[in-house]
Amino acid sequence: MKAVLQERFGPPGTLRLREIDPPRPATGQVLVRVHAAALNPYDWHMMRGDPYAARLLGGTGLTRPKSRVAGIDAAGVVESAGPGVEGLPPGTPVLGFCPGAFAEYACATAELVTPKPERLTFRQAAAVPMAGVTALRGIRTVGRVRAGQRVLVNGAGGGVGTFAVQIAAALDAEVTGVCSAGNTELVRSLGAAHVIDYTREDFTTARARYDVILDNVGTHPPGRLRRALTPAGVLVANGGGSPGRVFGAIGSMLRVAALDTVTRHRLRPIVPATPAGPAHEDLLAVTALIETGRVTPVVGRTHPLADTAEAMRHVEAGHSRGKTVITVR
Structure with missing residues (x-):
């Protein structure tokens, strides 16, 4: 599969689009075929290893990024599920926290994804989680x-x-x-x-x-x-x-x-939303507001997967309108 790799700390130019093997879901995980992924300040902090205090606390990794594949927010379709997963059969459109989201496939803890509201496109849905x-x-x-x-x-x-x-x-x-x-x-x-x-x-x-x-x-x-x-x-x-x-x-x-x-x-x-924190109930609450039509994600710019580094530069500059989204499919 195609994936954006962050194998060392540094600026957006350190990100590389490469072919790697797709991940396999472990117990309690689902494999998501990613359609779109969104960028957050969290992503460029992970990329740069900033601040240094986060490295010592285990937030970003000590000498290199914790995740080899960049990204965390994704929307797509469940491809398969590991042992112990119920209620998310293959073919279910979902959104949620998917470490390694800047790729064609990503694994996620089943409790950190939720069915995609029908009224949202995959691009809009990717903008929701964090x-x-x-x-x-x-x-x-x-x-x-x-x-x-x-x-x-x-x-x-x-x-x-x-x-x-x-x-x-x-x-x-x-x-x-x-x-x-x-x-x-x-x-x-x-x-x-x-x-x-x-x-x-x-x-x-x-x-x-x-x-x-x-x-x-x-x-x-x-x-x-x-x-x-x-x-x-x-x-x-x-x-x-x-x-x-x-x-x-x-x-x-x-x-x-x-x-x-x-x-x-x-x-x-605020304790920011991250995949390490309890986010399931909050994610359900946000999607419930979306289902009622009272909240709609705002997508400002979209970039193809190959242009993730350029998208990261835009987000890091701090003037994004709504969410910046990577289109994968």
Whole structure:
């Protein structure tokens, strides 16, 4: 099969399209014939081995990437199943966390995939797992958003942001999206009652106050973000934009947790969605919202499998509109 290999840490140019043997599903796994895969910041952190603290904690691998084949988010069709798998017979269209997703076939733990909603294309479905689950955790689990609350999503035009706006709107919150000028109409169409172009207005200096702020960008320090919160407001930090190759987002999460102990506001980091964490119930919750039509994945750019390195450069630059997707079939 064709697969994109990441055999050493480095920039996108280290990725190579090669022919390798397809994997075989172990006990509790399914083999997925991949139709599409999505890129995440997680993927370029795995590719570069950043931050270094993640290597020591076992998150990325110590001297080389943990997975020889890149990618994690995929949508496709179950080809076969290993022992102990029920409810996912061959031929079932699925989406989920599939380590080694940038390939024609990938194995996944059966609990980390779910049947694909019929209303989605494979490209849309591939965009769901990591970004959708992270957004759900930020808005519902950590932010505890309720109907009538004022919610601000910073980075509303990106992968997590486009899901977060829709999930908050589905909870009947009054949503404000912060994004670039080119994404204002998109964010409004997703359910945002108000849209702020960050190139023209700094929401941290405006008069509006919010019950929950989900920050996917990380360009404002927590102290400035707190200015835009109500007295009982919650800042949910997604760790984006964290500088430094040593601690990266881990350092930002620790700073937010430390500041939470000395301020009246609640400052909470998100535990990002990864295949290592419990994600099954969250994945089901996101797909349930998709089934009802209240959430629809936003796909910005698509690239063929052979152009995965170029797609990675685009995502790493940090200005993706919705999700960037790799088409495999």
